[in-house]
Amino acid sequence: MRDNFTKKELINSIYMQLGFSKKIIDNITEDFINIIIDNLIHAKKVKISNFGTFFLKRKKSRIGRNPKTKEKKVISERNVITFKASKEFKSYINKNE
Numbered sequence: 001m002r003d004n005f006t007k008k009e010l011i012n013s014i015y016m017q018l019g020f021s022k023k024i025i026d027n028i029t030e031d032f033i034n035i036i037i038d039n040l041i042h043a044k045k046v047k048i049s050n051f052g053t054f055f056l057k058r059k060k061s062r063i064g065r066n067p068k069t070k071e072k073k074v075i076s077e078r079n080v081i082t083f084k085a086s087k088e089f090k091s092y093i094n095k096n097e
Contacts, residue, residue: 040081052085 007029014025036054039046044056061077085093 050086050088052083052089055082055084056080057082 011022011025011029014020014029015022018025036046040054040056046054048054057080059078059080062075063072064075065072
């Protein structure tokens with residue numbers, strides 16, 4: 001079993017289902033991703049019904065340690081993206097169990 005699903009595989013999957021040209025599907029996919037990114041930057045939250053919500057959170061600066069060398073280092077303050085699945089998505093994923 002493979003570990004990830006690439007953008008190229010997504011485009012090929014949509015191409016096989018819809019039959020549009022791969023260039024059109026690639027443009028739509030890029031636009032979709034850019035819309036999510038732009039809205040995360042401006043609104044800090046993107047909700048997709050029946051799928052989930054992406055959040056932009058601010059992590060504070062902290063001290064981390066390299067497990068191999070035991071060297072301590074400051075991890076800078078930064079934004080992180082979190083995702084919370086909707087109830088519908090969670091129930092769909094868990095219905096086969």
